[in-house]
Amino acid sequence: MKAKSVILTGGAGYIGSHIAVLLIEAGYEITIIDDFSNSSPLVLDRIEKITGTKPRLIEQDLSAPDCVGSICSALAGRDYAGGIHLAGLKAVGESVDQPGRYYRVNLGATLNLLSVMEKLKCKTIVFSSSATVYGELNASPVDESGKTGPTNPYGFSKLFNEQILSDYAAANAGFQVINLRYFNPVGAHPSGLIGEDPKGIPNNLFPYIAQVAVGRRAALNVFGDDYETIDGTGVRDYIHVMDLAEGHLAALRFGLSGNWDGVECFNLGCGRGYSVLEVVNAFAAASGQKVPVKVVGRRAGDIAEIVANAARAEKLLGWKTQKDLNQMCADHWHWQEKNPDGFG
Ligand code: WQD
DSSP, rough: OOOOOOEEETTTSSSHHHHHHHHHHHHHHEEEEEESSSSSHHHHHHHHHSSSSOOOEEEOOSSSOOOOHHHHHHTTOOEEEEEEEOSOOOOEEEHHHHHHHHHHHHHHHHHHHHHHHHTTTOOEEEEEGGGGGGGSSSSSSSSSTOOOOOSSHHHHHHHHHHHHHHHHHHHHHTEEEEEEEOOOEEOOOOTSOOOOOOOOSSOOOHHHHHHHHSSSSSSSSEOOOOOOSSSSOOEEEEEEEHHHHHHHHHHHHHHHOOOOOOOEEEEEESSOOEEHHHHHHHHHHHOOOOOEEEOOOOOOOOOOOOOOHHHHHIIIOOOOOOOHHHHHHHHHHHHHHOOOTTTO
């Protein structure tokens, strides 16, 4: 009987909760490890409402020193097919102000998870990496052979984690690493029961626009309109979070069904970029709400454009995005309209 248990770190978060829903619907038994530092315990009830199953939970900071023993005890007694690792800090700007915290948490969580997986004899890890590892060194669309050169500690923490996993795989025959480099995740589950609920002022474009549309913010500040792009505003490769979640299941299956070990890396994006103003217009159309904008100066660290070449994921994982920008906006708005204050 093939092991059907999966360890899902950060599983109460925005992306993790969508992965949790699809894993449960695919018949996996999941255990979420989350400390709710950037998520709400309510999410587990919403996952149960969607799937009929409430995931097992270990409420724990995975980066905490000496947590491996207690986590292993809580996980004992099951065969684990794999680990899907999202737990970590993810705010680019904050990482510039707090590099030590970002490296301690993001690298510590990965090192602790590897110790847990070793004790449980779990040999497949799907890692939440990021397009931020590419920095601004490559022309778009960028493929997995692109030069890496992050421009902030958050991005370096992702790249360092990729290196840690690569070295670990080289030293442990049979161990599989699948790095998924996310572009810009947006949207929400069609039920509107789970979605993105950033704490404080949203750093990212979509949640900020959604809060303007629902009346929580007066207007969107457009960070610069003097880039060399279609309309001068930043261009990004937005990917629906449900497509992103499907990419994780495809990656897990690629590991479990394949007779390989070592490291594989995949870009998860649409391969199509949209500017800030294109997104604003699409969101206003999909939501029927006005989205006032104000053009201000560029944001430090921003690049003009980055778009994925996701052909490798299509070829090897049999995965490609299914949802377009209109669906991304409509589903993000459905979540925000049903949950004006997020999870409260
Ligand atoms: C998108 C565009 C901004 C907010 C970051 C991380 C990346 C990933 C996704 C984790 C840019 C513009 C934004 C606003 C704006 N996160 N913008 N006004 O910076 O591409 O990527 O989030 O993995 O790692 O780097 O996403 O949504 O912040 O910005 O004009 O209030 O929207 O300048 O052009 P970004 P974003």
